[in-house]
Amino acid sequence: MKIILKIERFNPETDKESRFQEYTVEAAPTDRLLDALITIKQFQDGTLGFRKSCAHGVCGSDAMRINGKDRLACKTLVQEVADGDGAVVEIRPLRYLPVQRDLIVDQADFFDKYRSIKPFLINDDPLPEKERLQSPEERMKFDDATNCILCASCYSACPVPEENKDFLGPAAVSQAYRFIADSRDKGFKERLPDLDRPDGVWACQNHFKCTEACPRGIKITKRINQTKKMIQDHRKAKGESINDDISD
Ligand code: SF4
Ligand code: FES
Known part of the structure; x- marks a missing residue:
């Protein structure tokens, strides 16, 4: 045809x-x-x-x-x-x-935001003799997020940057989750300043457009909301105020 x-x-x-x-x-x-x-x-x-x-x-x-x-x-x-x-x-x-x-x-802005969340394992504990072990259950907490190919489809699909070009974006936040949910990672507090700010996780309005667009089937919106929840739990533990309404 x-x-x-x-x-x-x-x-x-x-x-x-x-x-x-x-x-x-x-x-x-x-x-x-x-x-x-x-x-x-x-x-x-x-x-x-x-x-x-x-x-x-x-x-x-x-x-x-x-x-x-x-x-x-x-x-x-x-x-x-x-x-x-x-x-x-x-x-x-x-x-x-x-x-x-x-x-x-030009993907520079997309990759700058991705790099800002420190997309690598942070752990200064002494190295074990062989490797840092992880159970299959621990791995499954973030498994889908490891499939990201950094295509930026989610970034383009998200309506938030129409009004807020500084939004970290769905890929960067879900990749932050990929590491902070990893039982071997100790970098939550290092990543917190970039995530816990109005242009970070809190700019996400749960449109779910990123999840629809992802060619790798990553549950991006869910991963963003899990990141919000981790930040809330951290704030609660410190006796600080929390944001309301996190959907799944
Ligand atoms: S659409 Fe999916 S694979 Fe592409 S950058 Fe976003 S999370 Fe990664
Ligand atoms: S050309 Fe590599 S993902 Fe399409």
Whole structure:
């Protein structure tokens, strides 16, 4: 079948504003949308900018907004976004991150926020002879969060940065949870100043858009609320006031 990819294009070096350009591509319903983009790049317009690497949902580099939803082009089948011959599929870059060219965004802000929560194991205890052991039950507390591929789909899907660009964002908070819920980690207090602030966990309003968007099935909103609960418990233990209303 033939589909029309309506792609938002922008080159900050030459354009004042973005524009949409349409490309007609022959594609099978079971082709991936990434295949259609590659076809355009190879045979129709070599100037089209998009990022991809693994093409198998592992590297996280080809997240984009497809028909208004943030997804990986390599994990999106044509039949999921085009309902027949002549269907138009709108493709835009991720939101909130500056466009470098067409569908390529500058992810520096996203990664700065991710780095700010110290996404690594913190434990200064003397090293055991072999390894720091953990039970399967302890691991399951945060297991899904270890699957994050840092694609930023959740960041773009979240409505909060529309009004608060300083929000830490869903990926950074769920990755903070990944470590503070880890029985081997001792870095809760070190991460607390970045999490327990209005632009940290408390900016999350439980829209659940991040959870819907995540290509790795991470229960992001739940992990954010578990982080809020840990902060509340910490405050309670110190006799401090707490925020109310944490949903699951
Ligand atoms: S939490 Fe999911 S959507 Fe967000 S960056 Fe990680 S893999 Fe992507
Ligand atoms: S190209 Fe690597 S996740 Fe899609």
